[in-house]
Amino acid sequence: GAVVSQHPSWVICKSGTSVKIECRSLDFQATTMFWYRQFPKQSLMLMATSNEGSKATYEQGVEKDKFLINHASLTLSTLTVTSAHPEDSSFYICSAAPGGNSYNEQFFGPGTRLTVL
Amino acid sequence: EDKVVQSPLSLVVHEGDTVTLNCSYEVTNFRSLLWYKQEKKAPTFLFMLTSSGIEKKSGRLSSILDKKELFSILNITATQTGDSAVYLCAREGAQKLVFGQGTRLTINP
Numbered sequence: 001g002a003v004v005s006q007h008p009s010w011v012i013c014k015s016g017t018s019v020k021i022e023c024r025s026l027d028f029q030a031t032t033m034f035w036y037r038q039f040p041k042q043s044l045m046l047m048a049t050s051n052e053g054s055k056a057t058y059e060q061g062v063e064k065d066k067f068l069i070n071h072a073s074l075t076l077s078t079l080t081v082t083s084a085h086p087e088d089s090s091f092y093i094c095s096a097a098p099g100g101n102s103y104n105e106q107f108f109g110p111g112t113r114l115t116v117l
Numbered sequence: 118e119d120k121v122v123q124s125p126l127s128l129v130v131h132e133g134d135t136v137t138l139n140c141s142y143e144v145t146n147f148r149s150l151l152w153y154k155q156e157k158k159a160p161t162f163l164f165m166l167t168s169s170g171i172e173k174k175s176g177r178l179s180s181i182l183d184k185k186e187l188f189s190i191l192n193i194t195a196t197q198t199g200d201s202a203v204y205l206c207a208r209e210g211a212q213k214l215v216f217g218q219g220t221r222l223t224i225n226p
Contacts, residue, residue: 034213034214041221042218042219043205043216043217043218044160044205044207044216046215046216049212093159093160103148103209103212103213103214104148104149104151104209104214106214108159108160108161109159110159
């Protein structure tokens, strides 16, 4: 149980285009989903927290108009990188938390590697 | 600002050696300290620690938390090449996880 999927697993796009990444909890409902970014040889940096049916909470320094997050259902959250540039190339990982007040029970997706040319 | 600091950042040992990885954190809104193993993709959960001095063990891996000194260690005994990975610790607090930089562990045969 507790499987989280991401799609696509990797994507290459041209500079200026938008890319959508999906994160799905396959066998549980996720009240909260998290989006992380990981640059090569660096740790996971939280970008934003999304709760189903409400606006995402972005971490300091993350542009909400560039990284659009939608959490329309309890099993799906999407991250759209708008007008992508080469510096947005990174490994994007989502995680899903079943709910409650404890966020230590996060189940991670396999990640999406984005390369912007 | 919440900070989680891991050391060493990189470690290369021979198969069979024992390693100790360190993680220190700031205390703000502390709820738990977690360890993950990351090979090529997403982190996989190893341990969650909430109480000081209670060792958690899983096979050759063990971990302990010191809430007074604000650190945790992860021990791996009799290392194998399959233990090669990045080991991440994360502090849970304020409704999110804050990760350390990770320790890249390489086990040579």
